[in-house]
Amino acid sequence: MTQLPGLLDIEAIRKDFPLLDRVVHDGKKIVYLDNAATSQKPRQVLDALNEYYEQHNANVHRGVHVLAEEATALYEGARDKVAAFINAPSRDEVIFTKNASESLNLVANMLGWADEPYRVDRETEIAITEMEHHSNIVPWQLLAQRTGAKLKWFGLTDDGRLDLSNIEEVITEKTKIVSFTLVSNIMGTVNPVEAIVRRAQDVGALVLIDASQAAPHMPLDVQALGADFVAFTGHKMCGPTGIGVLWGRQELLEDLPPFLGGGEMIETVSMHASTYAPAPHKFEAGTPPIAQAVGLGAAVDYLSAIGMDKIAAHEHAITEYAIKRLAEVPDLRIIGPTTAEDRGAAISFVLGDIHPHDVGQVLDEQGIAVRVGHHCARPVCLRYGIPATTRASFYLYSSPADVDALIDGLEHVRNFFG
Structure with a gap:
């Protein structure tokens, strides 16, 4: 096996992940390179769910x-684990949702219903980026349509x-919320948080960071980020599906209105x-999502025991x-940064004039699982004039041999399509 520093x-980690031993397509051992979509689950998480x-x-x-x-x-213990994992000042700032999409929608709806000074209305603006996942575009489009705010x-x-050359035009005195991804799910770009947060704070805007592609891969410190809200999801970080997190500053959570009504969220109810x-x-x-929260807590334990700094170094x-x-x-053309500097472990590319769907299908026949399409980031594909990409994304159990298998598979794709 190729040896790399860091x-x-x-071999020891892969033993924790039963699915990585799966054999597909005429005896080929699976090469799983779709971690930006969802990660595999270690036995420790599966055992916690079963127990x-x-x-x-x-x-x-x-x-x-x-x-x-x-x-x-167990449920509240999972909240404690997540709070420690992201260095939240208080466990009461950790809200469990079903996924990051719900977390992002929760903030958008809170701001649409809020009183001043947080309310988004026709006199205000919302700022996002062209590289966002659809989950961080569509809720803001809906809010803008409903309130008359400018997106x-x-x-x-x-x-x-990100092109920040016009940052003072995008984030203005009218901006109420700036919402952006920490790490792009399609290009792997790690965004300059400090510059964006500083500008937002200068004009009094709130900041929401989508950390779905960051929380699984690097240390995540919500206090160091300086944001007002941070959203991420469990299933990309060794946890089960059906569980997400929204962290928010305590004073904001106290002031903002709830989005969903029902049991447990009430103090008193009369007619x-x-x-x-x-x-x-x-x-x-x-x-x-009780069991899912327990599973996420087990995933946090698993990742913390390895060390997020070590996971980040491995993926780099x-x-x-x-x-x-x-x-x-x-x-082959990489869409996005072509060096490992300030980028995550998702790499999107196009291969000549071969459609990404064809690339993905032929790779699948070799036992190699990648993602194809626009990855819920269609504006990125439009920006670069392509219909879709093939995306290979890595995680803590990915090896140089997995990369070599991908390269061999792409050579087979080229030969297949002549």
Whole structure:
């Protein structure tokens, strides 16, 4: 196996992930390179989910029997783990949602219903970027349509970076919220948080950061980011599907209105009016994703035991190697940064005039799982004049051998299409 500096003990880590032993298509062992879409789950997370359902399953917060108390302790214990993982000042700032999309929509709707000084209306502006996942575009378009607010965005440079040359025109005194991704899901670009947050603070705008492609791959410190809200999802960071997180500053969560109404988020209810529980329960109406939160807590334990700094170093080495090997493939064009500097572990590319869907299908026949399409980031494809890309994305269990398999697979694609 190719040796690279900074790699984790890949062989030991891969033993924790049962699916990576899966054999597909005439005995080929799967090469999983679709981690930006979802990660695989270690046995430790699978065992935690099974144990919860087998030994502790009950609804949370209201029951006084032993199972309800155990389930509540596990659910709230997961909140404690997430708060520590992201260095939140308070556990009460951690809201569980079903995914990052719901977290982003939650903030958009809160601001649409808020009183001054937070309300978004026809006199205000919303700022996003051209590289956002659709989950961080569509909610703001809906809010702008509903309120009359003006939606503005940062464009992209030719090399896949944010163009901040007009930052004072995009973020103005009218801007109420700036929402942007920390790491692009399609290009892997790591964005300059400090410059954007500083400008937003100068004009009094709130900042929401989509950390879905950051939380699994690098240390995430919400206090250091300087944002007002941070959203991410569990299934990309070794956790189960159906669980996401919204972190928000305590004073904002106290002032902003809830989006969903129902059980658990109330303090008192009469037929005339209701009052609301304090955060985080104010924003967690109904039965929450209990088992999923327990699974996310187990995932946080797993990642923390390895060390997020070590995971980041491993992925940087793998990404740097992948970029070097992809440069050897004739007619291949990387969409986004072509060095490993300030970029994550997702690499999108086009291969000559072969449609990405065809590339993905032939790679799949070789047992190589990649993503094809616009990756819920169609404005990026429009910006670079392409219909779609092939995306290979790496994680803590990815190896140089996986990269080599991808390169061999792309050579097979080129030969297949002549």
